[in-house]
Amino acid sequence: MNRDKDREAMHRMLDGDASPxxxxxxxxxxxxxxxLKEEFIKLAGAVRMMKESKRPVPPPFFTAEVMGxxxxxxxxxxxxxxxxxxxxxxLRWNMSTAAATAGMVxxxxxxxxxxxxxxQREPTITVKMSYSSPKAQSVAVAGNFNKWSADTHRxxxxxNGIWTIxxxxxxxxxxxxxxVDGRTWIVDPRAGIMQDDGFGSRNGVVRVNI
Amino acid sequence: xxxxxxxxxxxxxxLLLVGASIAAATVDxxxxxxxxxxxxxxxxxxxxxxYAATSVGIPREDVDIIIARGMKRGGDAAEIGRFLDxxxxxxxxxxxxxxxxxRIVQGLSKRTPMTQINTASQxxxxxxxxxxxxxxxxxxQGMQGGKNNEREKAIEAVARTFEQSVSRDSIAEIGSxxxxxxxxxxxxxxxxxxxxxxxxKGIPGEKASKMIANxxxxxxxxxxxxxxxxxxxxxxxxxxxxxDVDAAYDGHL
Amino acid sequence: MNNxxxxxxxxxxxxCVNGRVEKYALLVEKxxxxxxxxxxxxxxxxxxxxxxxxxxxxSAYVGLRDFKYNAKFSSWLYSIVLNxxxxxxxxxxxxxxxDDLAEYLPAKGPDPEQAASSQQTRDAVQKALDLLxxxxxEVIILKHLEELGYEEIAEILGEKVIALKVRAHRGREMLxxxxxxxxxxx
Numbered sequence: 220m221n222r223d224k225d226r227e228a229m230h231r232m233l234d235g236d237a238s239p240x241x242x243x244x245x246x247x248x249x250x251x252x253x254x255l256k257e258e259f260i261k262l263a264g265a266v267r268m269m270k271e272s273k274r275p276v277p278p279p280f281f282t283a284e285v286m287g288x289x290x291x292x293x294x295x296x297x298x299x300x301x302x303x304x305x306x307x308x309x310l311r312w313n314m315s316t317a318a319a320t321a322g323m324v325x326x327x328x329x330x331x332x333x334x335x336x337x338x339q340r341e342p343t344i345t346v347k348m349s350y351s352s353p354k355a356q357s358v359a360v361a362g363n364f365n366k367w368s369a370d371t372h373r374x375x376x377x378x379n380g381i382w383t384i385x386x387x388x389x390x391x392x393x394x395x396x397x398x399v400d401g402r403t404w405i406v407d408p409r410a411g412i413m414q415d416d417g418f419g420s421r422n423g424v425v426r427v428n429i
Numbered sequence: 430x431x432x433x434x435x436x437x438x439x440x441x442x443x444l445l446l447v448g449a450s451i452a453a454a455t456v457d458x459x460x461x462x463x464x465x466x467x468x469x470x471x472x473x474x475x476x477x478x479x480y481a482a483t484s485v486g487i488p489r490e491d492v493d494i495i496i497a498r499g500m501k502r503g504g505d506a507a508e509i510g511r512f513l514d515x516x517x518x519x520x521x522x523x524x525x526x527x528x529x530x531x532r533i534v535q536g537l538s539k540r541t542p543m544t545q546i547n548t549a550s551q552x553x554x555x556x557x558x559x560x561x562x563x564x565x566x567x568x569x570q571g572m573q574g575g576k577n578n579e580r581e582k583a584i585e586a587v588a589r590t591f592e593q594s595v596s597r598d599s600i601a602e603i604g605s606x607x608x609x610x611x612x613x614x615x616x617x618x619x620x621x622x623x624x625x626x627x628x629x630k631g632i633p634g635e636k637a638s639k640m641i642a643n644x645x646x647x648x649x650x651x652x653x654x655x656x657x658x659x660x661x662x663x664x665x666x667x668x669x670x671x672x673d674v675d676a677a678y679d680g681h682l
Numbered sequence: 683m684n685n686x687x688x689x690x691x692x693x694x695x696x697x698c699v700n701g702r703v704e705k706y707a708l709l710v711e712k713x714x715x716x717x718x719x720x721x722x723x724x725x726x727x728x729x730x731x732x733x734x735x736x737x738x739x740x741s742a743y744v745g746l747r748d749f750k751y752n753a754k755f756s757s758w759l760y761s762i763v764l765n766x767x768x769x770x771x772x773x774x775x776x777x778x779x780x781d782d783l784a785e786y787l788p789a790k791g792p793d794p795e796q797a798a799s800s801q802q803t804r805d806a807v808q809k810a811l812d813l814l815x816x817x818x819x820e821v822i823i824l825k826h827l828e829e830l831g832y833e834e835i836a837e838i839l840g841e842k843v844i845a846l847k848v849r850a851h852r853g854r855e856m857l858x859x860x861x862x863x864x865x866x867x868x
Contacts, residue, residue, distance in 0.1 A: 366538075415629050
C-alpha cells in the first residue's frame, strides 16, 4: 500500500473531490490499517476543529466606526461662504452700516476663525453632594454632566451612613438624580432647586457660576 | 457481529464523522448570528440612521449612547431609530438638539418606558418649535445677547415653560419686563428658568410666571430670583404631585 | 448566494456610488463578522484585526467606483482583507518562499507584547494557525473556516486551483501536526 497515495486520497476527500468509488476504496484501506486510520482521524479532526472554531465577534460599534471613517462629500468652500453671508447671526455681529464686499468678507473670515478656535481650558468649582441612607448598598449621582450614567460617579459611604461625593464642574447648569442600589432613581432631598424631568419626576438643579 | 457488518458500522461512523463535521459547522454559523431582538437588517438601518445623525452634527457620543442603551433596554430598531430621527429633525430645523438628546439619554438610563421617552422628547421638540420665534422676536427687538449658545439656552428655557402650560403671553410679559430694564438675553433665560423651578415646587405654571414677571418689573436681580425660588414653599395641597421625594424617605421605590 | 441577493447587493453598491453613502452600512453589517474573523485568524490579535477589518471596508468603499459587477462583493472584500493582513505581517517578518519547501519554517505570530495586550485567550486553533506560513494559513482559513470553493479562492488569491490544493494539503498536515503536539487532537 502506498501511504502517499492514501494520503492524497484523504485530502481529496476532505476537499470534497473524491468520487464515491474513491471514498469506498479509501474507507476500506483505512479500515484495514490502524495507523492510517489514526492519521485520518487526526486529519479530519484538525479540519473539524477549524470548522467548529469560535467566530470572534467584532466590537459593538464596528459599523458605526467604519461609517465614520468613510470619506464624505461636504459643501464646497464657496457654498460655505454663502451660508455665512446669509446667516442672520453674522449680520447681527456686523457693525452698523452695510459694508462693502471686502468688508463683508473680512467679517466672514473673522467669524470662521472664531468658530474654529479651540475652547480655552475652563476653571471648575467642586460641588459637594450628600445623601443619608445607612441601608443602601450603593449610591451614585447621574446627571447631564455624565450622560446620566449610574456608573461613573459613585458616592462614598461615611461611618454615619451618609454618602458623599465631590464633583468638579465647569460653569453651567446641571441637573441630576441619585441612583440607589443601581436601580432606584430619586431626587436629592436636599436639592434647593428642582426641575421637571419630563417623565413625571424631578431632577435636582445645580448652577455653577465662575 | 460479523466482520462485514463491523466494517459497515465503521465505514458508516467514518462517514458520519466527516458528515457531522459539516453539520456542526452549519450549526456553529447560525449560533454566531447575534441573538439580539434586532435583526441584521434592523441593525443596518439603525447604523445608517446613526451615520445620518452624525452627518448633521449630532455628537457621536450621544448617538452611540442612544443605540447602546436602547439595545440594552431591549428596544427594537424602529424604536431606537425614531429617537435618532427626531434628533435629526430637530437639528435640521435649527432648534437646540442638546436638550432633546439629554432627555432621550436620560429616559433610557432611568429605564422609562420607550413610548414615554418618545412622547416626552417629541413634546420638548414641539415646544422648542414654539419657543424659537418668541426668543428671536426679542432678539430682533434689540435684546442683547445671542452669543455662544445663549440663544439655545433661551429657547430651551421657554420650551420648558410651555411644557408647564405657561402661555406665550405670559412669557412675553416676562420678556417685556426684562426689556424695560434693558436686561440681557441671559437674564431673560434666568427669569424664565425660575418659572420652571417654581413649577417644580408645585406652583401652577401661569401663577409662577406672574410671580416672576412681577419680581422682574420690581427690579429683582438674578440673585433675588434665586432667593425667591428657594424660599417659596411647596403648596400644602400639592404634596402628592411629587411622590418621588416621599417615596425616597419611605423606601417604597 | 442566490441571484436575488446578488442583485440586491449590486443595487446597494450602485446607490453608494451615486452618493447614498448611508447605504454602505448595509454591506458593512452583512460582512463585518466575515472580515473580522478572517483578519483575526490571519493575525491572531483582536485589536489589529479590528483595525484591518475596518480599513478594509473603507478601502472597499473608496474602490466601489471601480467595482466590476461580474464578481461578488464578498470575493472582492476577502481579497482586500487578506492584502491588508499580508501587508501588516510583512512588517513583522520576511516573506517565506512556499511551494518549493521541503520542510516548512514556522511563521511568527504576534509578538509577545501584542499577544499580552490583546487580552484575548487565543484558542488552540489560533495557536496552530499562527505557526503556519501565511500562504498556507490563507488557504486553510478560506477553505475550512469560510468554506469557500476552490474556484472562488482562486479568484480571491489570484492563484491557480492546482497550486491552492497543494497548499491546502500541506496546510492541513501542518495543522494536524501542531494540534497533535498541543495534545488537542485525539
